[in-house]
Amino acid sequence: MTRDTPGSADLECLALCKQFDAFTAVDHVSFAVPSGSFFSILGPSGCGKTTIMRMIAGFLEPSSGDIRIKSKSVLDVPPNKRPVNMVFQHLALFPMMNIADNIGYGLRRQGMAKPEIGRKVDEALERIGLPGIGKRKVDELSGGQKQRVAIARCLVLEPDVLLLDEPLGALDLKLREHMKVELKALQAAFGTTFVYITHDQSEALVMSDQIAVMNHGRFEQVGSGRELYYRPETAFVAGFVGDSNRWKGRVTRAESGLLQITTQAGLQVTGADHGRGLATGDQAELFVRPEAIRISRQAEDLSHLENRMSGQVTTLLFNGADSRAILEPQTGGDPIEVALPQSGEYADLKRGDVLHFAWAGDQANAFAVNDQAAPSLEAQ
Amino acid sequence: MRAGNKLALILLLTPLLLWIGLLIIIPHIDMFLVSIRERVGVGKYQISLANYWTFLGEPLYLVTFARTAIMSVLATVLTLIIGFPVAFFIAKIAKGRLQSSLFLLCLVPFWVSELVRTFGWMILLRETGLISNLLQWLGLVDGPVELLYNDVAMIVGLVYTSMLFMVVPLVTTLESLDDSIIEAGYDLGGSTVSITREIIIPHAMPGIVSGSIVVFMLSLGNYLTPTMLGGKDSLWFTELIYSQFIVRFNWELGAAFGFMLLILSSAIIWLLLKLTGQTLEKTMT
Ligand SMILES: Nc1ncnc2c1ncn2[C@@H]1O[C@H](COP(=O)(O)OP(=O)(O)OP(=O)(O)O)[C@@H](O)[C@H]1O
Ligand SMILES: [Mg+2]
Numbered sequence: 282m283t284r285d286t287p288g289s290a291d292l293e294c295l296a297l298c299k300q301f302d303a304f305t306a307v308d309h310v311s312f313a314v315p316s317g318s319f320f321s322i323l324g325p326s327g328c329g330k331t332t333i334m335r336m337i338a339g340f341l342e343p344s345s346g347d348i349r350i351k352s353k354s355v356l357d358v359p360p361n362k363r364p365v366n367m368v369f370q371h372l373a374l375f376p377m378m379n380i381a382d383n384i385g386y387g388l389r390r391q392g393m394a395k396p397e398i399g400r401k402v403d404e405a406l407e408r409i410g411l412p413g414i415g416k417r418k419v420d421e422l423s424g425g426q427k428q429r430v431a432i433a434r435c436l437v438l439e440p441d442v443l444l445l446d447e448p449l450g451a452l453d454l455k456l457r458e459h460m461k462v463e464l465k466a467l468q469a470a471f472g473t474t475f476v477y478i479t480h481d482q483s484e485a486l487v488m489s490d491q492i493a494v495m496n497h498g499r500f501e502q503v504g505s506g507r508e509l510y511y512r513p514e515t516a517f518v519a520g521f522v523g524d525s526n527r528w529k530g531r532v533t534r535a536e537s538g539l540l541q542i543t544t545q546a547g548l549q550v551t552g553a554d555h556g557r558g559l560a561t562g563d564q565a566e567l568f569v570r571p572e573a574i575r576i577s578r579q580a581e582d583l584s585h586l587e588n589r590m591s592g593q594v595t596t597l598l599f600n601g602a603d604s605r606a607i608l609e610p611q612t613g614g615d616p617i618e619v620a621l622p623q624s625g626e627y628a629d630l631k632r633g634d635v636l637h638f639a640w641a642g643d644q645a646n647a648f649a650v651n652d653q654a655a656p657s658l659e660a661q
Numbered sequence: 662m663r664a665g666n667k668l669a670l671i672l673l674l675t676p677l678l679l680w681i682g683l684l685i686i687i688p689h690i691d692m693f694l695v696s697i698r699e700r701v702g703v704g705k706y707q708i709s710l711a712n713y714w715t716f717l718g719e720p721l722y723l724v725t726f727a728r729t730a731i732m733s734v735l736a737t738v739l740t741l742i743i744g745f746p747v748a749f750f751i752a753k754i755a756k757g758r759l760q761s762s763l764f765l766l767c768l769v770p771f772w773v774s775e776l777v778r779t780f781g782w783m784i785l786l787r788e789t790g791l792i793s794n795l796l797q798w799l800g801l802v803d804g805p806v807e808l809l810y811n812d813v814a815m816i817v818g819l820v821y822t823s824m825l826f827m828v829v830p831l832v833t834t835l836e837s838l839d840d841s842i843i844e845a846g847y848d849l850g851g852s853t854v855s856i857t858r859e860i861i862i863p864h865a866m867p868g869i870v871s872g873s874i875v876v877f878m879l880s881l882g883n884y885l886t887p888t889m890l891g892g893k894d895s896l897w898f899t900e901l902i903y904s905q906f907i908v909r910f911n912w913e914l915g916a917a918f919g920f921m922l923l924i925l926s927s928a929i930i931w932l933l934l935k936l937t938g939q940t941l942e943k944t945m946t
Contacts, residue, residue, distance in 0.1 A: 340847075366849065367844075375842060
């Protein structure tokens with residue numbers, strides 16, 4: 282389909298595969314990244330993200346499939362001639378050169394005149410907010426500054442596509458939060474197409490226009506952050522993007538997409554299959570986000586929602602804006618994690634308090650159980 | 662506890678200090694003292710620089726001195742040129758078992774003594790040797806060829822003897838170069854030549870310098886290889902020292918020669934460090 286509209290996508294991968302001996306690291310991955318957009322590949326460690334990146338950059342030969350940049354196949358183009366640049370996982374700045382020489386390296390290789398290089402380097406340093414550091418050595422910079430230099434080193438070459446392989450992985454949490462915003466701003470300022478790899482969902486959700494969720498060498502779902510969050514198409518995506526309460530159970534009633542599910546621990550809940558066609562008797566897995574569950578001290582407040590229950594607070598997990606409580610349903614069954622609104626009403630909540638809680642049936646995503654596709658991570 | 666540590670430190674350092682003191686510092690002081698005395702009568706000596714004047718006044722000594730220095734530098738450069746790709750292959754391209762067996766292969770020649778190693782070259786290169794016979798058998802030459810007893814044979818022997826001491830430090834420094842830095846070079850449009858020049862060689866500089874220092878000193882102080890493989894005109898400075906000490910019993914002049922050699926090697930190493938902007942501490946760690 283992307284072939285019909287040449288020029289709209291900066292980067293296209295078509296049925297890309299990579300085998301290492303018998304092991305398939307990347308399995309028929311296809312995607313197109315529109316010009317000037319921020320595309321993320323999100324997946325757990327070892328799912329094949331770096332392998333895709335290295336094939337695009339030219340360091341690995343795909344076993345099959347095609348890579349096109351601006352609609353031209355680049356399979357025969359060596360890495361030093363490809364119009365893509367890569368920010369490496371550990372940045373790979375050249376420690377033997379100063380900052381200006383690092384940024385100017387690619388320009389020197391293009392044979393640009395010295396004064397021109399100097400001007401471009403200064404301009405790039407200005408743009409990343411670090412003017413005047415050109416003479417410094419690499420190890421005289423902080424982690425975040427190195428980060429920006431590594432990006433500038435690629436962006437001065439004005440590549441068609443910039444690849445970033447978990448570039449924030451080495452930074453501490455605070456700096457990572459800061460760099461997320463900064464990266465997005467840099468991308469907007471340069472207008473370059475970014476392909477960004479991460480295993481951190483919040484990085485992907487905050488920065489990306491489009492996210493591909495990857496697992497075991499395949500793309501599970503490609504969509505905006507919102508789509509992945511509210512309408513996951515597979516159990517893996519539901520489990521990987523955001524937190525969820527998850528239960529396994531059996532479908533006891535199925536009615537126009539709304540399901541009644543009895544969990545293994547005996548909890549009766551309703552959920553929606555969003556067109557996945559589950560039928561009575563199927564084994565199902567149900568995902569409900571803690572923040573999709575409404576809580577109240579009065580049962581009447583929740584009368585418009587389907588899954589109404591009450592439970593005792595067994596654990597309070599205070600984490601500022603993201604505080605949670607774990608409730609033990611009075612009807613018995615699995616403990617349920619709910620998000621606590623931080624508007625003050627629940628500031629005095631204690632262990633042992635009884636709360637009413639409920640969620641809308643369509644907020645609960647049900648998937649047919651398909652064991653090998655289930656992610657190995659624990660929901661909580 | 663503290664006192665125990667101190668004692669352990671003293672015990673550990675004692676052999677090292679003894680070694681440095683007894684085998685290096687004291688002999689050198691003594692040699693220096695011997696080199697600045699002049700025999701004026703039977704059993705009578707006076708302090709003078711006469712031995713050094715003798716050295717400077719005799720063209721044969723000066724020529725041999727310069728030749729030894731130049732040939733040692735040449736041998737070092739050749740060892741580096743051959744050793745660098747070998748080290749790069751071992752450190753960056755070979756993987757797993759191939760890597761360790763190649764490394765071992767560099768070590769194998771050192772399982773036999775230097776004499777045997779040098780003799781091996783003689784078997785290959787002499788008039789009735791393997792290469793001469795091979796060339797005759799191939800019809801490339803009419804009669805037996807003598808490949809021994811010339812400067813080329815001597816340089817070959819020196820390079821061969823020192824190869825390991827160049828390869829080991831190079832492999833160590835090259836292994837510490839992250840593969841992704843080389844890849845980043847390619848990614849940014851670098852060619853193999855420019856990456857080698859701007860990234861790999863600067864990174865390997867401490868290894869290059871320390872390997873070169875060791876190889877240079879080994880070549881300069883080598884006695885066996887120049888004597889056995891070199892020809893009549895390939896006089897090595899160590900041979901002059903040997904003849905002063907052993908043949909002529911002129912210890913005073915021999916000591917002065919030894920001191921000149923020490924000054925020469927120190928000067929060239931200093932020059933090398935200055936030229937490459939390295940420090941001795943950096944290259945030896
Ligand atoms: N050269 C190789 N030979 C054999 N297997 C490989 C090779 N490179 C990668 N793999 C395998 O391919 C899989 C994917 O590796 P890849 O590096 O792409 O993971 P990743 O998604 O980037 O993980 P991480 O988030 O940990 O960096 C892994 O299981 C890995 O063991
Ligand atoms: Mg990776």
